[in-house]
Amino acid sequence: MISVDIRRKIITLSSHEQGLATAAYTRSAMAPEFVAAIAPRTTESRLSLSISEPTLERMVVKYSEQLVFQPLEEIRYWFTYTAGAFLEPGYPPLYYSRDRSSRVSPNKTAVCAIGEAMAGFIAQRLYQCTKLARPNHDYPDVVMESQQRTYLVEAKATLQSIEEGIESVVNGELPRLASFTSSAGQLDVRPVVGLLVGTCLVSEIQYYCYIIELQLV
Amino acid sequence: MRIKRISVDAERLAAIVEMAGTLVQRDDRKKYALSLEFALGELVRSEMRRIAQQPHLARGRDILDLALDRVMHSVNESLRGHRLNIDLGRYATTVRDKLRFPAKEMQDLAENLAESRRVHKLGATEEIAADSGRHCIVHELGLREAIQGLLAEPTDDCHELNIDGLREKAPWRLQGEWFPYELIAEGFVFVIDDDGSVFVSTENLPPELREKASGLLRRVVDRLYA
Numbered sequence A: 001m002i003s004v005d006i007r008r009k010i011i012t013l014s015s016h017e018q019g020l021a022t023a024a025y026t027r028s029a030m031a032p033e034f035v036a037a038i039a040p041r042t043t044e045s046r047l048s049l050s051i052s053e054p055t056l057e058r059m060v061v062k063y064s065e066q067l068v069f070q071p072l073e074e075i076r077y078w079f080t081y082t083a084g085a086f087l088e089p090g091y092p093p094l095y096y097s098r099d100r101s102s103r104v105s106p107n108k109t110a111v112c113a114i115g116e117a118m119a120g121f122i123a124q125r126l127y128q129c130t131k132l133a134r135p136n137h138d139y140p141d142v143v144m145e146s147q148q149r150t151y152l153v154e155a156k157a158t159l160q161s162i163e164e165g166i167e168s169v170v171n172g173e174l175p176r177l178a179s180f181t182s183s184a185g186q187l188d189v190r191p192v193v194g195l196l197v198g199t200c201l202v203s204e205i206q207y208y209c210y211i212i213e214l215q216l217v
Numbered sequence B: 001m002r003i004k005r006i007s008v009d010a011e012r013l014a015a016i017v018e019m020a021g022t023l024v025q026r027d028d029r030k031k032y033a034l035s036l037e038f039a040l041g042e043l044v045r046s047e048m049r050r051i052a053q054q055p056h057l058a059r060g061r062d063i064l065d066l067a068l069d070r071v072m073h074s075v076n077e078s079l080r081g082h083r084l085n086i087d088l089g090r091y092a093t094t095v096r097d098k099l100r101f102p103a104k105e106m107q108d109l110a111e112n113l114a115e116s117r118r119v120h121k122l123g124a125t126e127e128i129a130a131d132s133g134r135h136c137i138v139h140e141l142g143l144r145e146a147i148q149g150l151l152a153e154p155t156d157d158c159h160e161l162n163i164d165g166l167r168e169k170a171p172w173r174l175q176g177e178w179f180p181y182e183l184i185a186e187g188f189v190f191v192i193d194d195d196g197s198v199f200v201s202t203e204n205l206p207p208e209l210r211e212k213a214s215g216l217l218r219r220v221v222d223r224l225y226a
Helices: A015-026 A028-041 A053-063 A071-082 A108-127 A162-187 B008-026 B034-052 B063-081 B089-098 B100-118 B163-167 B207-224
Strands: A002-013 A042-051 A130-133 A142-146 A149-158 A192-203 A206-216 B002-004 B125-129 B135-143 B146-154 B160-162 B173-175 B181-185 B188-192 B198-201
Touching (some): A002 A028, A002 A162, A042 A053, A053 A108, A108 A149, A130 B034, A149 A162, A149 B034, A162 A192, B034 B089, B063 B100, B146 B207, B163 B173, B188 B207, B198 B207
Antiparallel strands (some): A002 A042, A130 A142, B002 B160, B125 B135, B135 B146, B173 B181, B181 B188
């Protein structure tokens, strides 16, 4: 069983912050202005969930567009490598015989697949959403629905540390999703919610999810 | 607790009709329902998969054209049924453009699938009748010599899922407050999703344990679909 600690932020965006989001997305110099504007419009909570490996496998099948066969095995193998086990008997001896100073990295496709799977899982479990679409090579990653609302779900994942890793990645993506959610909200006939789900694979049995929910007002 | 089963394509069709209704009501050409486009795209992709599974339909035909025609026919029928007069042509055009490459991939794979089935390379699909009298379809996932999992799907006449029926069955343990639920039974984890599908992993299991998983799966769906 994998335990999942969740930090969830809900940000309500008025037309002013929506405009700032688009400005920050197209011009990075506007990002501090956007960050300052959304701070008082943000609420935060913490919760935790658990997910079994077979469920995560099903979620990968349902939500990932990565052609990856055994992402959980890949990640487990990576954590075995980083634990130093490959120096012991029974493991391949070649992974540390590098001829350059480049770092060995985990299988990025597997990490992305797990990130997409977790985003779908969170949207179902926490928001009681059902899958409306999984667009091919499009933005956002997944489109979900619940009670005639459309959820635009974007997934991010990393193996790096929580603060410098996934929270930084998600915060960096925020202006883009906020801008897109704003446009979708103006064009669409349904209420639209943006959902940014970042997953940090802390270990093979512990994940950390950083969620930002964007509500348009 | 009985929960309505989500019949995904039926839900998508209903969502399209609902959004088309709002478009008609508002009568605003500037509106572009992104959600409608996404739902339509998913319906067409789903139809392409269905066609690709039937070699006699897929062979020599453009499956994207065929799927789009079928879906638009079905959508237009539903719109007429709701007395909604709206042309969704611009959404169909976008969907066609986006699905060109997936369609080509499916077209190629359709031939491979037909050949794999001919030589019995893949796991089997079987329709079974549960004790409750309800039918379901069980798919063996993976290559015949290495079945990775079993997936049960209800037939279309199953409209509700008896979640409490699973919760009450000791010593089984149901985890989760919403889909996907996880049922722990005799060391196996059964993943229950909102479309009524039930998955159990059989990866690397010896034949006797796979048999056990299969038997348990029948008992699980018997309760769930009852």
